Amino acid sequence: MTASVAMHLSDGVLDASTSVLFGAVAVAWLAVAAARGRIDVDDRTAPLAGLLAAFLFAMQLLNFPVLPGVSGHLYGGALAAILLGPWVGALCLSVVVVIQALLFADGGLTALGANMTNMALLGTAVGFAVALAARGLARRSRAGLLAVAFLAGLVSTVAASAGFVVEYAIGGQADVSLGGLAGVVIGVHAVIGIGEGVITALAVGAIVRVRPDLIYLVRTSETRELVAA
Amino acid sequence: MSGGVLYRPGDSPVHRIPPQVKLLAAFAAVLGVVATPREAFWAFGIDLFVVLAVWSVAGVPVGWFARRAVIEAPFVLLAVVLPFVSGGPRVDVLGVAVSQDGLLAGWNILAKGTLGVLIALTLAATTQPRDLVLGLQRLRAPAWFVTIATLMLRYVDVIAGELRRTRIARISRGDDPRFLWQAGAVARGAGTLFLRSYERGERVHRAMLARGWAGHMPAGPAAPVGALRWVAGGSPALVIATAWAVAAWPV
Amino acid sequence: MGGGRVAGVSALDVRGLTYRYPDGTAVLHGIDLHVEPGERVAVLGPNGAGKTTFVLHLNGVLTGTGHIEVAGLPLSPDTMREIRRRVGVVFQDPDDQLFMPTVADDVAFGPANFGVTEPELGERVRAALSAVGMAEHADRSPMHLSEGQRRRVALATVLASDPELLVLDEPSANLEPVARRELAEVLLSLDRTMLMVTHDLPYALQLCPRAVLIDNGVVVADGPTRDLLADADLLAAHRLELPWGFVPQP
Amino acid sequence: MGGGRVAGVSALDVRGLTYRYPDGTAVLHGIDLHVEPGERVAVLGPNGAGKTTFVLHLNGVLTGTGHIEVAGLPLSPDTMREIRRRVGVVFQDPDDQLFMPTVADDVAFGPANFGVTEPELGERVRAALSAVGMAEHADRSPMHLSEGQRRRVALATVLASDPELLVLDEPSANLEPVARRELAEVLLSLDRTMLMVTHDLPYALQLCPRAVLIDNGVVVADGPTRDLLADADLLAAHRLELPWGFVPQP
Ligand SMILES: Nc1ncnc2c1ncn2[C@@H]1O[C@H](COP(=O)(O)OP(=O)(O)OP(=O)(O)O)[C@@H](O)[C@H]1O
Ligand SMILES: Nc1ncnc2c1ncn2[C@@H]1O[C@H](COP(=O)(O)OP(=O)(O)OP(=O)(O)O)[C@@H](O)[C@H]1O
Ligand SMILES: [Mg+2]
Ligand SMILES: [Mg+2]
Numbered sequence: 010m011t012a013s014v015a016m017h018l019s020d021g022v023l024d025a026s027t028s029v030l031f032g033a034v035a036v037a038w039l040a041v042a043a044a045r046g047r048i049d050v051d052d053r054t055a056p057l058a059g060l061l062a063a064f065l066f067a068m069q070l071l072n073f074p075v076l077p078g079v080s081g082h083l084y085g086g087a088l089a090a091i092l093l094g095p096w097v098g099a100l101c102l103s104v105v106v107v108i109q110a111l112l113f114a115d116g117g118l119t120a121l122g123a124n125m126t127n128m129a130l131l132g133t134a135v136g137f138a139v140a141l142a143a144r145g146l147a148r149r150s151r152a153g154l155l156a157v158a159f160l161a162g163l164v165s166t167v168a169a170s171a172g173f174v175v176e177y178a179i180g181g182q183a184d185v186s187l188g189g190l191a192g193v194v195i196g197v198h199a200v201i202g203i204g205e206g207v208i209t210a211l212a213v214g215a216i217v218r219v220r221p222d223l224i225y226l227v228r229t230s231e232t233r234e235l236v237a238a
Numbered sequence: 239m240s241g242g243v244l245y246r247p248g249d250s251p252v253h254r255i256p257p258q259v260k261l262l263a264a265f266a267a268v269l270g271v272v273a274t275p276r277e278a279f280w281a282f283g284i285d286l287f288v289v290l291a292v293w294s295v296a297g298v299p300v301g302w303f304a305r306r307a308v309i310e311a312p313f314v315l316l317a318v319v320l321p322f323v324s325g326g327p328r329v330d331v332l333g334v335a336v337s338q339d340g341l342l343a344g345w346n347i348l349a350k351g352t353l354g355v356l357i358a359l360t361l362a363a364t365t366q367p368r369d370l371v372l373g374l375q376r377l378r379a380p381a382w383f384v385t386i387a388t389l390m391l392r393y394v395d396v397i398a399g400e401l402r403r404t405r406i407a408r409i410s411r412g413d414d415p416r417f418l419w420q421a422g423a424v425a426r427g428a429g430t431l432f433l434r435s436y437e438r439g440e441r442v443h444r445a446m447l448a449r450g451w452a453g454h455m456p457a458g459p460a461a462p463v464g465a466l467r468w469v470a471g472g473s474p475a476l477v478i479a480t481a482w483a484v485a486a487w488p489v
Numbered sequence: 490m491g492g493g494r495v496a497g498v499s500a501l502d503v504r505g506l507t508y509r510y511p512d513g514t515a516v517l518h519g520i521d522l523h524v525e526p527g528e529r530v531a532v533l534g535p536n537g538a539g540k541t542t543f544v545l546h547l548n549g550v551l552t553g554t555g556h557i558e559v560a561g562l563p564l565s566p567d568t569m570r571e572i573r574r575r576v577g578v579v580f581q582d583p584d585d586q587l588f589m590p591t592v593a594d595d596v597a598f599g600p601a602n603f604g605v606t607e608p609e610l611g612e613r614v615r616a617a618l619s620a621v622g623m624a625e626h627a628d629r630s631p632m633h634l635s636e637g638q639r640r641r642v643a644l645a646t647v648l649a650s651d652p653e654l655l656v657l658d659e660p661s662a663n664l665e666p667v668a669r670r671e672l673a674e675v676l677l678s679l680d681r682t683m684l685m686v687t688h689d690l691p692y693a694l695q696l697c698p699r700a701v702l703i704d705n706g707v708v709v710a711d712g713p714t715r716d717l718l719a720d721a722d723l724l725a726a727h728r729l730e731l732p733w734g735f736v737p738q739p
Numbered sequence: 740m741g742g743g744r745v746a747g748v749s750a751l752d753v754r755g756l757t758y759r760y761p762d763g764t765a766v767l768h769g770i771d772l773h774v775e776p777g778e779r780v781a782v783l784g785p786n787g788a789g790k791t792t793f794v795l796h797l798n799g800v801l802t803g804t805g806h807i808e809v810a811g812l813p814l815s816p817d818t819m820r821e822i823r824r825r826v827g828v829v830f831q832d833p834d835d836q837l838f839m840p841t842v843a844d845d846v847a848f849g850p851a852n853f854g855v856t857e858p859e860l861g862e863r864v865r866a867a868l869s870a871v872g873m874a875e876h877a878d879r880s881p882m883h884l885s886e887g888q889r890r891r892v893a894l895a896t897v898l899a900s901d902p903e904l905l906v907l908d909e910p911s912a913n914l915e916p917v918a919r920r921e922l923a924e925v926l927l928s929l930d931r932t933m934l935m936v937t938h939d940l941p942y943a944l945q946l947c948p949r950a951v952l953i954d955n956g957v958v959v960a961d962g963p964t965r966d967l968l969a970d971a972d973l974l975a976a977h978r979l980e981l982p983w984g985f986v987p988q989p
Pocket of ligand 4: 635636637790791792831908
């Protein structure tokens with residue numbers, strides 16, 4: 010069983026009103042994202058978003074071994090943010106979360122709002138914030154870009170799990186010690202985040218070598234130097 | 239996606255319900271389950287009965303669902319742990335003192351989570367992936383959603399195809415296929431696979447554009463769904479909602 | 490079929506087309522080409538000359554710099570959809586062209602997008618599949634066909650859209666000899682403006698009265714196919730030659 | 740080059756090979772074929788006859804029922820690796836063959852797996868790429884080549900492994916005419932046992948003294964290529980015919 014599946018909340022963990030609340034949060038955020046990041050069928054954002062969605066989805070199907078005994082799948086918040094930017098990235102991942110719930114029953118239908126908030130929205134937003142903050146480093150060299158990708162992957166995973174803790178604090182169905190819960194959940198995801206960071210960095214590294222034009226973070230500027238590096 | 243991962247081809251009345259009806263019914267049913275007070279044990283019994291009835295009409299064996307339901311395992315763990323770590327008054331279960339509130343909370347997650355997974359699996363088992371997207375489109379999902387979801391389902395095939403091609407190419411030239419599945423190779427291969435699939439996906443996307451695709455399939459005049467079919471398709475959700483209403487009614 | 494042709498307007502007008510791939514490879518260096526309505530033009534040239542890259546510009550799949558006009562309509566983001574309705578491109582690799590779950594769905598995709606509805610849609614699909622001899626495979630998955638069968642389905646997807654300008658990139662590759670001849674007969678019977686990329690010089694001579702030779706991203710020769718193929722020096726300079734055993738008929 | 744040949748052992752021996760694809764399509768219905776060391780055999784047949792499916796059995800990519808023996812070694816899970824060293828298959832679609840980040844890496848992949856080390860490895864890569872005229876593209880990504888260029892690299896990947904039995908599925912498709920002739924010269928100079936699937940009958944006649952005709956999953960004719968191609972009724976019955984303008988030389 011993959012540890013990161015745990016981030017897909019199932020039905021019944023949150024009460025009905027909290028589920029609806031986060032459904033509203035997700036819809037509002039996505040409305041903003043749709044207005045800011047355009048999916049234009051004629052340019053490359055559409056196929057890139059579709060392919061990244063399919064890729065994350067397929068990685069889950071394959072359930073490939075990360076370490077002996079531990080299998081996992083990329084959850085992709087930082088990768089989406091780096092390749093597509095924060096807005097289209099959020100749109101892309103929300104499709105993944107919805108389709109996973111509908112096709113695999115992965116994550117409860119009533120928990121969709123909360124799951125989208127954590128993985129599609131917090132994950133990409135925080136991943137992008139980290140990458141943006143370190144953009145200078147990312148543009149300096151290939152190694153810098155990889156380091157930034159790693160960091161973004163790590164932090165965004167932890168941020169998504171923190172979202173779960175907040176939701177549980179608002180509408181959790183049992184009174185457990187929040188401190189303890191936060192410690193366990195965030196601790197586990199810090200470890201998972203290392204794997205996420207490594208894979209994010211490897212993927213970005215492979216892409217920048219051949220198709221630097223696909224990377225939103227550097228697309229606008231000094232891509233040539235990066236290729237040369 | 240041509241096959242569909244959990245889809246079980248069939249021609250039962252459940253398969254034939256229009257996808258938009260099925261989607262709404264599934265959401266309503268899960269919402270009904272989640273809103274039901276956790277002490278109303280009988281209501282969950284009715285819910286389970288409804289789900290079983292739908293399966294028998296759909297002709298999908300119970301064992302199939304049981305195997306797929308393990309996706310929920312991490313939360314079962316949470317449900318089992320809760321009675322031990324929660325606060326509040328304690329009760330004795332088999333000689334062990336556990337939190338009464340925790341016990342109920344654990345039961346709550348177990349019952350609602352399981353029912354939720356079973357309902358979602360019912361949807362997945364009886365609906366083609368592309369029909370799901372069509373259903374969402376008819377329910378007025380935003381255009382960006384339909385576009386990304388449509389491309390995504392196409393591209394799952396592209397990725398699977400590229401994976402298969404790469405594997406054949408490798409073993410034909412003396413690679414040991416087992417090595418492909420070792421940790422390092424997979425991690426490194428993921429980037430290459432991504433690019434390879436992206437570039438083929440890009441060409442497929444061009445082919446779709448070249449033949450006039452504009453982000454979604456012309457949905458055509460969707461055969462209007464008569465009131466009767468809405469009622470038939472929605473009846474399981476209706477029963478679950480009734481159970482909820484009775485259970486939640488302040489007496 | 491077709492659309493009324495406006496007198497004096499050429500079917501295709503390309504001027505100064507240049508293109509560079511995202512990875513930096515510069516491929517087209519100023520292509521000029523002018524095609525009259527009803528002409529059938531062969532596009533010849535060595536491997537890597539830029540023929541496919543050129544062809545992908547004709548319906549806006551790639552966008553370089555320069556001017557492209559189809560039947561008087563300049564290609565721009567606004568006219569893209571209308572241009573795509575007018576121009577049908579059969580890609581060199583059928584795997585790039587086929588993506589629907591069944592052969593029939595795939596052939597229906599284009600016309601459906603351009604607004605053709607049942608019952609005409611079904612009729613078009615049947616006609617296109619019969620024209621390439623694949624009617625009996627309508628319900629199979631395109632991924633489970635042989636290479637030559639996929640090529641034929643790819644052709645059917647474009648025939649079904651009934652475009653005014655038909656662009657074919659190596660249409661006869663991987664076809665069995667009889668299918669190859671039948672394709673020639675279908676194409677001749679269509680009476681449509683046509684651009685055909687091919688390495689098969691006798692096939693070009695058989696089908697296209699006019700030929701252009703592209704090398705290194707520019708048009709290096711343009712004239713009657715018969716004359717081009719008779720110019721042994723020209724051919725040799727661009728890695729072309731008539732095949733072993735071929736004797737041009739008088 | 741090659742390995743010493745054991746006298747009296749045939750290069751390839753296939754008996755009663757049958758195969759059905761996972762989706763239920765039965766394709767091979769008992770193929771029998773016997774090839775002597777050094778023979779060059781053309782494999783002809785209409786689209787969908789099962790030629791590619793047959794060829795993919797020769798190095799164990801597909802596994803049907805029946806008996807396959809390469810140079811005396813029966814194909815089985817234990818001998819698979821050794822068989823793959825001996826048999827080099829050039830796939831019909833070069834995309835199925837190429838997967839490494841650069842052309843040079845891709846060509847080196849096979850020999851490196853079979854234990855060839857530097858400096859011989861580099862030498863083999865250079866030789867194979869020169870043989871197909873792609874040496875100057877060694878450091879590019881195979882994904883960014885034209886169709887014909889990919890075809891040539893695919894061929895180089897197999898030549899570099901120096902197999903005893905060379906199997907080519909439509910090697911001349913999408914090649915420019917000169918590359919096509921040069922390929923013929925390379926293949927003739929190799930002096931290797933060879934099986935070549937092709938729809939190009941003159942090419943088959945030029946390269947292969949013997950031909951087998953496969954249709955509907957069985958071998959329906961086997962004999963000197965010249966005789967097969969002279970039998971117009973046989974050809975017509977299996978959707979084959981000599982191309983327009985081709986005049987067999989005496
Ligand atoms: N996706 C790509 N990225 C970068 N370069 C490319 C790409 N596709 C093709 N090229 C290069 O562009 C040049 C022209 O390619 P193109 O496919 O247009 O050739 P072509 O004339 O169609 O050749 P062929 O007869 O082999 O099909 C070649 O040098 C090729 O290597
Ligand atoms: N993956 C597959 N799954 C199911 N059927 C397949 C698959 N691949 C091929 N077929 C079918 O098997 C038959 C033989 O296919 P094959 O590719 O061997 O033909 P071929 O003789 O190589 O044809 P061509 O000359 O067109 O390359 C065809 O009817 C084809 O539709
Ligand atoms: Mg080409
Ligand atoms: Mg074949």
